[in-house]
Amino acid sequence: MKDNFDLVIVGGGILGTSLSYFLSFLNKSKKIAVIEQENNVAQHTSGRNTGKVHAPYLYNPEKKKLFANAAFHGYEMWKEYAKLQNLPFKEDGVIEVALDEKGIKVLEKYLKWGKQNGLEEKDIELIDKKELKKIEPEIKCESALHVHRDGSTDYSILTKSILKDSEKNGINFLFNKKITQIKKNNDKWEIIIDENHKIFADFLINAAGGQAIDIAHSVGVAKNLTDVHFRGEYWKTPKKYHNLTKTSVYSVPEFPDYPFLDPHWIVRVDGSCEIGPNAVPVFSPYGYDTTENIKEFIPKILEMLGSGARKTIFDKQFQELAFSEIQSSMSKSVMVERVKKFLPKINPKEITVKGTAGIRSSVINEKGKFVPDVILLEEDKSFHILNYNSPGATGALPFSAHIINELHKSGLFENNETEVQCGPWKFNEIIEKLEK
Ligand SMILES: Cc1cc2nc3c(=O)[nH]c(=O)nc-3n(C[C@H](O)[C@H](O)[C@H](O)COP(=O)(O)OP(=O)(O)OC[C@H]3O[C@@H](n4cnc5c(N)ncnc54)[C@H](O)[C@@H]3O)c2cc1C
Numbered sequence: 001m002k003d004n005f006d007l008v009i010v011g012g013g014i015l016g017t018s019l020s021y022f023l024s025f026l027n028k029s030k031k032i033a034v035i036e037q038e039n040n041v042a043q044h045t046s047g048r049n050t051g052k053v054h055a056p057y058l059y060n061p062e063k064k065k066l067f068a069n070a071a072f073h074g075y076e077m078w079k080e081y082a083k084l085q086n087l088p089f090k091e092d093g094v095i096e097v098a099l100d101e102k103g104i105k106v107l108e109k110y111l112k113w114g115k116q117n118g119l120e121e122k123d124i125e126l127i128d129k130k131e132l133k134k135i136e137p138e139i140k141c142e143s144a145l146h147v148h149r150d151g152s153t154d155y156s157i158l159t160k161s162i163l164k165d166s167e168k169n170g171i172n173f174l175f176n177k178k179i180t181q182i183k184k185n186n187d188k189w190e191i192i193i194d195e196n197h198k199i200f201a202d203f204l205i206n207a208a209g210g211q212a213i214d215i216a217h218s219v220g221v222a223k224n225l226t227d228v229h230f231r232g233e234y235w236k237t238p239k240k241y242h243n244l245t246k247t248s249v250y251s252v253p254e255f256p257d258y259p260f261l262d263p264h265w266i267v268r269v270d271g272s273c274e275i276g277p278n279a280v281p282v283f284s285p286y287g288y289d290t291t292e293n294i295k296e297f298i299p300k301i302l303e304m305l306g307s308g309a310r311k312t313i314f315d316k317q318f319q320e321l322a323f324s325e326i327q328s329s330m331s332k333s334v335m336v337e338r339v340k341k342f343l344p345k346i347n348p349k350e351i352t353v354k355g356t357a358g359i360r361s362s363v364i365n366e367k368g369k370f371v372p373d374v375i376l377l378e379e380d381k382s383f384h385i386l387n388y389n390s391p392g393a394t395g396a397l398p399f400s401a402h403i404i405n406e407l408h409k410s411g412l413f414e415n416n417e418t419e420v421q422c423g424p425w426k427f428n429e430i431i432e433k434l435e436k
Pocket of ligand 1: 010037053212388392393395
């Protein structure tokens, strides 16, 4: 195999596929490929998440501006797209509960953030426990945020649908192709696949999810950053629990620095219910099982000790937290008990079936701190998207439109026309909404 492309996207997750979707309408004359190591799109985090279309109330508008904005617009876009294609999307809202006074203060802060991030009065309200009892009689709490503009979907189905649209418009999806090395050769990227085939590209977009940092490092970018991986595990609940609540229930995170912790009560788009995810430290973005973790243990520990992550792994709070998450992985009841605090009816003994785990890769800077927002790095002939975490699936469409627009502005493409119809949307109108 020897092939030349104008542009190569590394990674067929929801991000790489959404990027290809807009490019397929805007740059019809260019030869573009998405390279994916698996046999289909959304085989990793994009197809292994909670399936929530998140309202942006959890995100500090100063620290997670881009994510919050993309999530706000992503809700409308996925809703419209799903309706058009007849794909699953439920406007079922979410409830965030506080179990004590401290938690109520956090809810007040979330309400403020939600409104700063674009939510209106009708989208989000703070209610007391009596009001909540009328809506969800089984939930026990002191106060709750009832968020109406929040939904459920199946991101694996959505990603597969935008893959089809992109392919129809001429994007090449190269499946079962793992990129093992990337080199610059006479102003072109030489991309080595499975250690022996070569592909050439003028421009490279790195949307490799849990391997985005490794891909960036391999071309000399973001050497000051590293990442740590957390496996988010789920437990399926028996049918008798499926009508316990109408809505998914989240609780105020115990450690605000680690908001991805604290398992939720999840009502999936198909009506089934699960508990999860926790966040167990693992050694690979594909560390779903022990074999992969053992294989990656030594290289990952050596990498962490030589980087900012060293400070994190020796941090006392991180150690306590990692320990409690490992406990929750080993003992199902530890995890279920967390949810039982606000949903007392559930019984750990009746919950016996594991769900599909997904892995979150969080970037750590040289000071050993988790980086809160997505990191965008434009280098010579390459663009890297790092730390693309929750609510990344919700915001994938508007976020991708933003990236493509930035690349257009920097003159990457000959055709700078943006009044182009991309599926149900005009590209320039998406950008105008995002920049408002
Ligand atoms: C437990 C959990 C729950 C979540 N819940 C939600 C939620 O409810 N709502 C929400 O909005 N967000 C949620 N998220 C976040 C969301 O799922 C992610 O932000 C999003 O899926 C990231 O998409 P991605 O395309 O960047 O990464 P991925 O889906 O991981 O895709 C990256 C792709 O790159 C490929 N790749 C990597 N390296 C190579 C290589 N060398 N060669 C070839 N291919 C390569 C991989 O195979 C992979 O398919 C959740 C995340 C987790 C972990």
